[in-house]
Amino acid sequence: MKTFKTVAVVTAVSLLGTALVGCSSEEKKEETANWTGKITIWDGPRWKDDKENKYHWLEKVAADFEKSHQGVDVEIVQVPWAELNDKLGVSLAGKKLPDIAPVDISGNGVNPMFIKQKAVEPLDAYFTAEEKKDFYPNALEAYTTDGKMYGVPAAMTVHSLLLNLDIFRERNVEPPKDGLWTWDEFTEKMKKLTYDKNGDGTTDVYGFSTYIKNGYYEAWPFLYMNGGRPLSDDASKFTFDAPEALSAMKDLADLKTSAKVAPKEMGSGDVGGTWKAFANGKTVAVEPWATWAISAAQGAKMNFMVASYPSKDGKPVTIGGVGGWTMFHQEEEGKKKVLADLLKELTSTENQVLSAKSYGTFPSRLSAMEQDPFAENVQMQQAQKLTEYAVMVPRHENWKKIDEAIQQQLQLVLNGEKTPEAAMKEAKSKVDGLLK
Amino acid sequence: MKASNGLLKEMWKQRAAYLFLLPKLILFVLFILIPVFWAFLIAFQEYGYSGSEWVGFKNFMTTFTSSTFHVALLNTLKYTVFTVPVTIFLALGLATLIYPLGKWSQSFFRGAFYLPTVTSMVIIAMVWRWVYNYRFGLFNYFLDFLGIPPQDWLNQSDTALWALIIMSVLIPPGVGVIMYLAAMGSIPETLYESAKIDGANAFQRWWRITVPLLKPTTLYLMMLSLIGSFQVFIQVILMTGGGPGDATETIVHLIYKTAFRDLEFGLASAQAVVLFIITLIFGVVQYRIMYRKGEE
Numbered sequence: 243m244k245t246f247k248t249v250a251v252v253t254a255v256s257l258l259g260t261a262l263v264g265c266s267s268e269e270k271k272e273e274t275a276n277w278t279g280k281i282t283i284w285d286g287p288r289w290k291d292d293k294e295n296k297y298h299w300l301e302k303v304a305a306d307f308e309k310s311h312q313g314v315d316v317e318i319v320q321v322p323w324a325e326l327n328d329k330l331g332v333s334l335a336g337k338k339l340p341d342i343a344p345v346d347i348s349g350n351g352v353n354p355m356f357i358k359q360k361a362v363e364p365l366d367a368y369f370t371a372e373e374k375k376d377f378y379p380n381a382l383e384a385y386t387t388d389g390k391m392y393g394v395p396a397a398m399t400v401h402s403l404l405l406n407l408d409i410f411r412e413r414n415v416e417p418p419k420d421g422l423w424t425w426d427e428f429t430e431k432m433k434k435l436t437y438d439k440n441g442d443g444t445t446d447v448y449g450f451s452t453y454i455k456n457g458y459y460e461a462w463p464f465l466y467m468n469g470g471r472p473l474s475d476d477a478s479k480f481t482f483d484a485p486e487a488l489s490a491m492k493d494l495a496d497l498k499t500s501a502k503v504a505p506k507e508m509g510s511g512d513v514g515g516t517w518k519a520f521a522n523g524k525t526v527a528v529e530p531w532a533t534w535a536i537s538a539a540q541g542a543k544m545n546f547m548v549a550s551y552p553s554k555d556g557k558p559v560t561i562g563g564v565g566g567w568t569m570f571h572q573e574e575e576g577k578k579k580v581l582a583d584l585l586k587e588l589t590s591t592e593n594q595v596l597s598a599k600s601y602g603t604f605p606s607r608l609s610a611m612e613q614d615p616f617a618e619n620v621q622m623q624q625a626q627k628l629t630e631y632a633v634m635v636p637r638h639e640n641w642k643k644i645d646e647a648i649q650q651q652l653q654l655v656l657n658g659e660k661t662p663e664a665a666m667k668e669a670k671s672k673v674d675g676l677l678k
Numbered sequence: 679m680k681a682s683n684g685l686l687k688e689m690w691k692q693r694a695a696y697l698f699l700l701p702k703l704i705l706f707v708l709f710i711l712i713p714v715f716w717a718f719l720i721a722f723q724e725y726g727y728s729g730s731e732w733v734g735f736k737n738f739m740t741t742f743t744s745s746t747f748h749v750a751l752l753n754t755l756k757y758t759v760f761t762v763p764v765t766i767f768l769a770l771g772l773a774t775l776i777y778p779l780g781k782w783s784q785s786f787f788r789g790a791f792y793l794p795t796v797t798s799m800v801i802i803a804m805v806w807r808w809v810y811n812y813r814f815g816l817f818n819y820f821l822d823f824l825g826i827p828p829q830d831w832l833n834q835s836d837t838a839l840w841a842l843i844i845m846s847v848l849i850p851p852g853v854g855v856i857m858y859l860a861a862m863g864s865i866p867e868t869l870y871e872s873a874k875i876d877g878a879n880a881f882q883r884w885w886r887i888t889v890p891l892l893k894p895t896t897l898y899l900m901m902l903s904l905i906g907s908f909q910v911f912i913q914v915i916l917m918t919g920g921g922p923g924d925a926t927e928t929i930v931h932l933i934y935k936t937a938f939r940d941l942e943f944g945l946a947s948a949q950a951v952v953l954f955i956i957t958l959i960f961g962v963v964q965y966r967i968m969y970r971k972g973e974e
Contacts (some may be wrong), residue, residue, distance in 0.1 A: 331938030334727050355941045360728035455919070506812055510833040511919050515811075571727070640941055653922040659835055672745075 267402050276280035277576030277591060278313030281584065284330075284343040289537070289600040299600075303593065307584055314580055334361055335375045339570040342588075343583055345393060347534065347565035347603055351384025352393040354639045356568070363569045364390040369581035374590075381606035381672075384564040384634060393568035396589045397603035399533045400458055400562045400632045403549045405521065408464050409435055409447060409527040421549035425467065426495065428552035432503040435527040449503040451526040454653045455511040456646045459561045459635060460530040463551040465652075466559045466633070472648060473636045473677075480673040482648060483666040491655055491662035499658045509656025532563065535600030536621045548624040550631065562632030564606065598622075604629060640676040647672035714954075721947040729951025730944075739949035740871045746948065749924045750932040751956075753839055757928065758907040758960075761846045765903050766896060768847070774884060776855065777862045788856060795852030803916040807832070810917075832918055835925040842913050842926060854899050859894040862888065897968040901961055908957045929953050 283304070287296035295301075304316035321329055325347055333339045336472060337362060356362045369391060374382060381395035410417050415434045418427065432449030439446040452461045458488055470487025473480060481487065497506040505526070507515065520529040521542050530551065539546050550558035567585050572578045587593070591613070594605035600616035604605075604626060605611050616622040638644060651665035689696065721738070724731040741747050776787045794802070809816045810831040816826035831841040863889065873883045911930040914920060920935075922925040929949065937946035 331941055334941060335725075335937065337727060337941050339727075359726045360940065502769065506830050507833065509922075510830070511921055512833075569949045581810045644936075650921060654831075657834060657922055659922070 243286040277580050280315045280317055282317045284319045284321045284340045286321055286326055302531050307587055342567055342569055345561055345566045347397055347399045350635050351564050352568050355609055357387050357392055361571050362392050363572055364392055366391050378606055381564050385566055393566050394585045395564050395566040395606035396588045397565040398606050399603055400628050401530055401532050401560050402628050403528055403530050405547050405549055406527050407545045407547055418549050421553050425552045425554050436503045437529050448505045448526050450497055450528045451504050451508045451516055452530050453513055453516040454509050454649055456649050458533050461558045464492045468554055477636045477638045480670045488662040497657050500606055509653055531600045533625050548621045550628055559632050560628050560632050562634055635647055644673050649655050682852055690856045700811045717947045720944055723944045725943040737945045740765045740945055741948050741952055750927045750929045754928045757843055757910055760843045761907050762903045764847045765851050766899055769851035769858055772855050773858030791850045792852035794850045799912040803913050807917055810841055833922055835922050838918055857895055861892050865891050900964055904960055905957055
């Protein structure tokens with residue numbers, strides 16, 4: 243009797259379970275196919291239209307998406323780029339994340355901390371192997387962790403030197419042939435470009451300047467010049483205290499402290515001031531910038547060219563970045579599918595070509611690059627050549643802290659307050675604890 | 679028991695007043711009391727998006743052993759020690775100078791000194807960034823005028839924190855001036871008259887009558903100023919970012935970075951709790967000293 247009862251109960255439960263599973267998978271299919279509701283997407287300002295609207299591109303993408311996905315409402319939240327990461331941090335703390343948000347072009351792919359906290363969705367289920375093949379491997383790599391794809395790369399950037407050709411001409415200095423130069427040529431030209439313009443006995447125009455700030459890498463390719471790198475290849479050891487890195491640091495600091503070809507402000511964290519000195523004040527002849535600056539300088543009608551970072555062995559090196567989009571944690575399968583569709587739209591070949599032409603970024607898709615978006619843009623073509631020399635900053639869970647420990651000390655080196663050896667010893671003492 | 683009954687009875691008697699206080703009390707509970715309590719709880723957790731884990735005192739241990747926290751604490755203390763007394767003294771000095779003036783002049787100066795107080799600290803910081811600019815800043819212009827070589831105020835380790843201190847000290851202490859003027863108005867004139875008869879000069883009257891009778895106001899302003907100084911943040915984030923190196927790193931700036939850059943909310947909450955306790959200790963000690971002096 244007891245046995246019969248047990249069998250009956252188990253059978254009943256099994257049948258009920260089967261019915262429920264069947265029911266839920268049926269519902270899931272239905273829900274996936276017909277999800278409707280609101281999508282929240284954040285974005286920073288991009289290129290402007292004739293009405294000075296810097297969100298027109300996303301607004302159009304959203305409007306088209308709403309047309310093709312009846313019942314889906316896309317809400318755009320405008321966030322200044324400088325505030326994006328902090329705002330995401332606040333939202334994470336409050337567990338009120340957007341559905342989709344961009345990764346800044348100067349970034350290094352998806353933030354590992356977001357993956358660790360399970361705040362971003364893996365997207366492998368929505369991208370076929372064929373679709374993934376269209377992305378440059380290094381771009382896709384920046385959004386891949388433990389073999390899973392946690393975002394879609396949309397654009398790439400590379401750091402390069404921008405040269406004010408008016409100052410070169412004024413000082414009768416020949417720009418580097420094909421944008422390539424050695425360290426010795428570079429320093430020689432910087433000396434010639436540094437001068438007292440108004441004859442009052444003080445220097446008004448400097449050859450070179452840059453800034454040092456957490457999360458920004460304009461100055462770093464100089465430190466890579468002799469083969470130095472911040473971390474070992476497997477990101478387990480601090481290596482910026484190696485002789486190759488220290489000698490490059492000294493070379494960079496000497497531009498200001500010994501050669502006096504850089505202003506006193508070089509090495510401060512003043513991004514805006516550094517740009518203004520180059521683009522508005524025209525008091526600096528050469529500055530390193532990410533590729534967004536090319537389009538900004540073109541907009542400012544500057545007479546300039548793009549060059550590589552100087553090298554010691556004829557092989558320049560630079561640092562690249564990969565911008566993109568991530569999908570944040572979702573409960574509904576149907577919504578995930580719709581969001582993945584929107585991610586595909588945002589990063590489509592057509593949109594990447596448009597961004598390349600209007601926003602000064604390199605496509606992350608091969609199919610977009612094949613359309614030759616820089617056919618009529620000499621400066622971007624030159625910058626594009628530098629992509630083959632680009633390396634990415636290391637990817638590590640604690641990279642932001644590691645970066646800060648290094649950048650703080652670099653500021654002191656460029657200020658002449660510390661020797662590279664002492665500075666990197668201090669950085670190492672902090673970084674070693676973060677690598678464990 | 680009796681006492682609490684008496685208190686409840688008294689409260690019930692004053693229920694109309696409590697009803698008027700209720701809206702503010704609700705806001706206080708919702709937006710201050712609950713978040714503070716929540717922060718205390720989070721300080722003992724590894725707080726994350728997909729769940730939290732109770733870690734006991736681990737976050738506090740990390741805070742106490744962190745060299746960055748030590749530097750931030752030292753910078754914050756240095757900033758507080760130099761800004762609080764100077765700000766209070768300036769407010770007292772200005773109020774002393776304004777008080778004897780006529781009605782209209784007094785009103786003008788009250789407004790003039792209070793107006794900068796309502797200006798956003800963001801705007802003030804932007805202006806001071808220009809003041810400190812190496813190439814075309816006002817400070818270096820004056821130094822040049824005196825034949826002293828220019829300084830890169832915000833970008834040198836030995837001047838950056840001083841630059842922030844000078845900036846904070848030179849912002850007119852509007853609230854302090856207003857409060858001191860109000861307090862001065864409540865000092866009986868007869869005290870000054872009898873002191874005059876006894877032959878006290880103006881400085882003696884100020885030192886022996888005004889300053890002691892302003893003790894409660896001074897205590898209150900010191901408390902406010904102390905709490906404000908311990909929470910210095912906007913100047914740091916807008917003008918130096920904590921640099922060069924960690925020369926201007928302060929506790930609140932560190933809390934901000936730990937929470938919203940590193941996404942370590944538990945650790946940031948522990949740092950905030952430590953700041954709360956330090957401020958509380960300083961506040962209590964200050965209150966005790968000032969109160970005792972007042973009693974004497």
